[in-house]
Every structure is written in C-alpha cells, then in structure tokens.
Amino acid sequence: MEISFRDTPVERIKSDLLVIPVREKKLDDPVLRALDRRLKTHLRVRIEKSKFTGAEGTTLLFATLGMLPAGQILLIGVGASEMATDAWRKTGARARKEALAIGAAQIAVWFAPGQDSDNAAAALVEGTMLAGYQFNKYRSNSKAPAELKTLVLFRSGLKKTAAMQKSVDSAQAITPAVFLARDLINEPPSVATARFLGAQAETHCRGRGLTVEVWNKKKIAAMRLAGLLAVNRGSLEEPRFIRIHYKPAGKAKKKVALIGKGITFDSGGLSLKPSKSMETMKLDMAGGAAVIAIMSCLPKLGLDIEVTGYVPTTDNLPGHNAQKPGDVIRYRNGKTIEVLNTDAEGRLILADALALAAEQKPDYMINLATLTGACMTALGTQVGGIFSNNQPLADNLIRSSQEAGEKLWQLPLVKEYKELIKSSVADMKNIGGAHGGAITAALILEEFVGDIPWAHLDIAGPAFAESDNALCPKGGTGFGVRTLSKFLATL
Ligand code: BES
Numbered sequence: 279m280e281i282s283f284r285d286t287p288v289e290r291i292k293s294d295l296l297v298i299p300v301r302e303k304k305l306d307d308p309v310l311r312a313l314d315r316r317l318k319t320h321l322r323v324r325i326e327k328s329k330f331t332g333a334e335g336t337t338l339l340f341a342t343l344g345m346l347p348a349g350q351i352l353l354i355g356v357g358a359s360e361m362a363t364d365a366w367r368k369t370g371a372r373a374r375k376e377a378l379a380i381g382a383a384q385i386a387v388w389f390a391p392g393q394d395s396d397n398a399a400a401a402l403v404e405g406t407m408l409a410g411y412q413f414n415k416y417r418s419n420s421k422a423p424a425e426l427k428t429l430v431l432f433r434s435g436l437k438k439t440a441a442m443q444k445s446v447d448s449a450q451a452i453t454p455a456v457f458l459a460r461d462l463i464n465e466p467p468s469v470a471t472a473r474f475l476g477a478q479a480e481t482h483c484r485g486r487g488l489t490v491e492v493w494n495k496k497k498i499a500a501m502r503l504a505g506l507l508a509v510n511r512g513s514l515e516e517p518r519f520i521r522i523h524y525k526p527a528g529k530a531k532k533k534v535a536l537i538g539k540g541i542t543f544d545s546g547g548l549s550l551k552p553s554k555s556m557e558t559m560k561l562d563m564a565g566g567a568a569v570i571a572i573m574s575c576l577p578k579l580g581l582d583i584e585v586t587g588y589v590p591t592t593d594n595l596p597g598h599n600a601q602k603p604g605d606v607i608r609y610r611n612g613k614t615i616e617v618l619n620t621d622a623e624g625r626l627i628l629a630d631a632l633a634l635a636a637e638q639k640p641d642y643m644i645n646l647a648t649l650t651g652a653c654m655t656a657l658g659t660q661v662g663g664i665f666s667n668n669q670p671l672a673d674n675l676i677r678s679s680q681e682a683g684e685k686l687w688q689l690p691l692v693k694e695y696k697e698l699i700k701s702s703v704a705d706m707k708n709i710g711g712a713h714g715g716a717i718t719a720a721l722i723l724e725e726f727v728g729d730i731p732w733a734h735l736d737i738a739g740p741a742f743a744e745s746d747n748a749l750c751p752k753g754g755t756g757f758g759v760r761t762l763s764k765f766l767a768t769l
C-alpha cells in the first residue's frame with residue numbers, strides 16, 4: 279500500500295473513496311459544508327434522512343455521481359470527544375472494510391487531527407493495514423483478498439513533517455510483524471511445532487544486525503534448560519530453544535531481553551485439560567510468536583538498542599514418558615521446583631529462559647506469556663496483566679501500550695502469597711492456592727530474574743480474539759508486538 283500526504287482542499291481530491299471522520303453532532307463542520315455545496319445540498323438532505331449522527335461506529339456512504347472528483351464519500355462517526363489515536367486507528371480499519379466492500383482500491387482520508395498529528399497519522403495507517411489481515415490458507419474456496427493500493431492523508435494546508443513520516447514508516451514496519459505473529463498463532467498445532475517455530479525464526483529474522491540460533495534437544499540438555507526438557511518429556515516432537523540477537527550499527531544505548539512462552543500446544547500434560555479448554559490451546563505460543571515477530575522488524579525500526587529474544591518452545595503432551603506430578607526440576611541457577619500440576623507448564627519453561635537471560639545482565643527483561651486462565655478471569659479478553667519488580671518500567675510499558683492501542687493493567691506481586699508456593703520437598707512448587715493464580719505464577723517467575731528490572735505480561739486473554747473485531751479477525755491477535763515496538767523506541 280502506497281501512502282502519501284497531500285495539501286489539497288476536499289472538493290479537489292481525486293480518489294475512489296473519500297473518507298471524512300465526523301464528530302458526533304458536529305454535522306455543520308466546514309468540511310461537510312464544503313462538500314455539500316458541491317453536491318448541491320444532496321449530502322445534507324441525505325444525512326437528515328439517515329440515522330447518521332457521527333456517533334462512534336456509525337457510517338454513511340454517499341455516491342458523488344460525478345459532482346466531485348472523488349467517486350464515493352464515506353462519513354465515519356468517531357463519537358463526541360476529540361479524536362484520540364485509537365479513533366484514528368479505528369477510522370483506518372473502517373475505511374479499509376468499506377473500501378473492500380465497494381471495490382475501491384484508493385482511499386483518501388480527511389486528516390485534521392487536533393493534536394499529536396504524528397501519532398494520529400501512524401495510527402490511521404496502522405488501522406488501515408491491520409484490518410487487511412486474513413488467514414485463509416486452509417480454506418478451499420478462498421480468493422486472494424482485494425488489494426488496497428493507495429492511502430492518501432490530506433487537507434488544505436497539510437504539511438508533512440519528518441516526525442510524521444517517521445512514525446508512519448514505523449507503523450508500516452510493524453504491521454507485517456503483527457501479521458507474522460498472527461500467522462504463527464493461527465497455524466494448526468501439528469504444523470506449528472517447536473521445529474517449525476525455529477525454522478520460522480530463521481526465515482523471518484534476517485537483516486542487518488540480526489542473528490538467530492536454534493538449539494536442538496542435545497544443546498538444550500547441554501545448557502541445562504531443565505524446565506523445557508521436563509515439559510517436553512511427554513512429546514514425540516523435539517523441543518527447541520530459539521535465541522535471536524539484534525545488535526545496532528552504532529553503540530547500543532540499552533540492552534533488553536525479551537522472553538516469550540512458546541508452548542505450541544497445551545494439552546495440560548498428565549494433568550490433562552478438559553477438551554473444551556484445549557480447543558484454542560494452539561495459542562499458547564503467542565508470547566513466543568510476539569517475540570519472534572518484534573525481533574524480525576528491528577532492522578527496519580533501526581533503534582540503537584541491543585535486544586535479545588528468547589523463546590523456549592515445545593508442546594505439552596501426556597505421552598508415556600511425560601513428567602509426573604511430584605517430579606522435581608533442578609534449574610541451571612540451582613533453584614528447584616516441585617511440579618504438582620503439569621498444566622502449569624509455562625512458568626517451568628520460562629524459568630529456564632529468564633535465568634539464562636539474567637546471566638547477560640540486560641538493563642531490562644520483559645516476558646510475554648499466555649500464562650494463566652486466572653489472569654483472563656480477572657481482566658477479560660481485551661486486557662493483559664502486567665507485573666513488575668520495577669515501577670518506572672511498568673509505567674513505561676503501560677504508557678507504550680496505551681499509545682499502541684493495546685490494553686495492559688498492572689497486578690501486584692503480593693509478597694505474602696509466596697507462602698502459597700512453598701513446597702515440602704523443593705524450593706517452591708509450581709502452583710499456588712485456590713485463588714490469585716495469576717499472581718502466584720508471576721511470583722514463581724520473579725524467582726528467576728534476580729535483581730534485574732523485569733516485567734511479566736500475562737497475555738492469556740488478549741492473545742486470541744474469540745470473534746472478529748475491527749482490527750483483527752477471530753484468532754491470534756499479535757498482542758504485544760505493537761506495545762513492545764513503542765516501548766523499545768522510548769529507550
Ligand atoms: N496455557 C494455560 C493458560 C491459558 C488458559 C492461556 C486459557 C490462555 C487461555 C496455562 O498453561 C495453564 O494451563 N495454566 C493453568 C495453571 C493452573 C494449573 C495453576 C490455569 O490457568 O488454569
């Protein structure tokens with residue numbers, strides 16, 4: 279999709295589809311009046327006869343019948359308050375859907391943000407691109423989706439600034455990464471194995487400064503990644519440990535470790551899940567997918583920070599050699615965990631990766647994991663939980679998520695709950711009590727990060743959309759990729 283900025287009045291713009299965001303009850307806006315004059319008041323009459331008020335989510339399509347250079351006009355209601363970045367993202371998505379429905383290949387959007395025009399432009403571009411995602415490779419009757427060729431942002435007097443161009447460029451760099459994460463999550467679990475994820479990391483993480491290592495079982499054993507080996511024992515598939523490194527051309531300002539849970543299918547192991555809960559358990563590598571995806575676009579983002587991505591990956595199956603409740607895992611940093619529920623496997627493989635990452639003494643460690651049903655119960659499917667041992671880091675990530683249009687809500691690391699993970703035979707056990715499951719899981723992870731500023735994003739809810747929405751169809755969402763890109767840019 280080609281993106282351009284134009285300083286053109288509304289009556290002169292030429293495009294298949296002209297998109298005008300309209301604030302609620304602001305139907306006397308000068309831009310609408312200018313259009314109405316050219317349309318010999320037909321537009322006003324049409325609005326009056328319709329239910330269109332500018333309320334959020336309402337739209338009105340109007341054919342110009344040769345009275346304007348643009349073919350059709352789409353009014354998009356954006357609600358009463360001033361348009362925030364999120365509204366621009368949704369406007370882009372709605373415009374894309376409508377363009378597709380009427381076979382328009384070009385969109386021109388009246389671009390008049392009150393403030394923060396750099397982020398507004400990026401959000402508009404991002405929304406337009408994100409809404410184009412489809413996963414059709416397993417449908418026999420799928421046609422290639424119609425292409426949107428151009429997106430023009432225009433108004434009279436619009437000046438493209440360098441900052442605007444830069445933020446649009448990074449939006450264009452980040453959406454293919456979000457799509458990569460979605461693809462990896464949506465792929466059926468017998469295809470998207472640990473080996474497959476390793477191969478995908480090798481395929482997609484290319485470019486200046488990026489190196490990829492994919493460790494096989496032998497190397498994993500040599501590195502004493504005991505949690506990953508334990509979880510893998512019930513499977514015929516070999517595990518993999520993926521390490522992706524990005525080194526900027528110049529001197530790195532900061533060193534960051536990103537760690538993603540890569541359970542390619544979570545059956546629960548011997549602590550087997552009921553079949554209903556298993557239906558979506560191919561999503562359990564969404565954290566790992568987000569890490570591979572963000573790493574893949576770092577050369578394009580060109581940030582001067584050093585980033586290492588770690589993805590421990592295996593499926594969690596109850597095969598004949600599976601780990602058993604009561605088994606104890608001894609980690610490379612000497613700590614031990616008693617496994618009382620093999621379905622609490624994410625923390626077991628993340629512990630290896632966190633311990634390994636901590637040895638490199640990064641400035642920040644951030645892990646993403648579809649870790650607990652409890653977090654989804656607490657925050658629902660739209661909001662991820664964030665836990666951190668460092669408040670400025672948590673604040674920064676939350677701010678980044680807001681800019682990215684992804685929602686994070688902080689949950690506490692309650693020291694008193696450490697009692698709940700005490701084991702009678704080992705340093706800790708892998709489950710807590712009946713309540714606060716998202717917190718006890720986070721407390722286990724915290725044991726492996728030492729004193730490094732760390733944040734844990736529990737993305738069990740938002741990793742997977744249960745139904746279609748404006749920015750993403752049902753399935754993997756790529757949650758976290760956009761937040762991480764914003765966050766890394768702040769360092
Ligand atoms: N992968 C699941 C968590 C999950 C649940 C993610 C639903 C997405 C949607 C995780 O491995 C798990 O099974 N956790 C258990 C932990 C429990 C056994 C302590 C859970 O949340 O029930």
Ligand code: ZN
Pocket residue numbers: 544546620621622623624
């Ligand atoms: Zn599990």
Ligand code: ZN
Pocket residue numbers: 541544562621623624648649
């Ligand atoms: Zn899991």
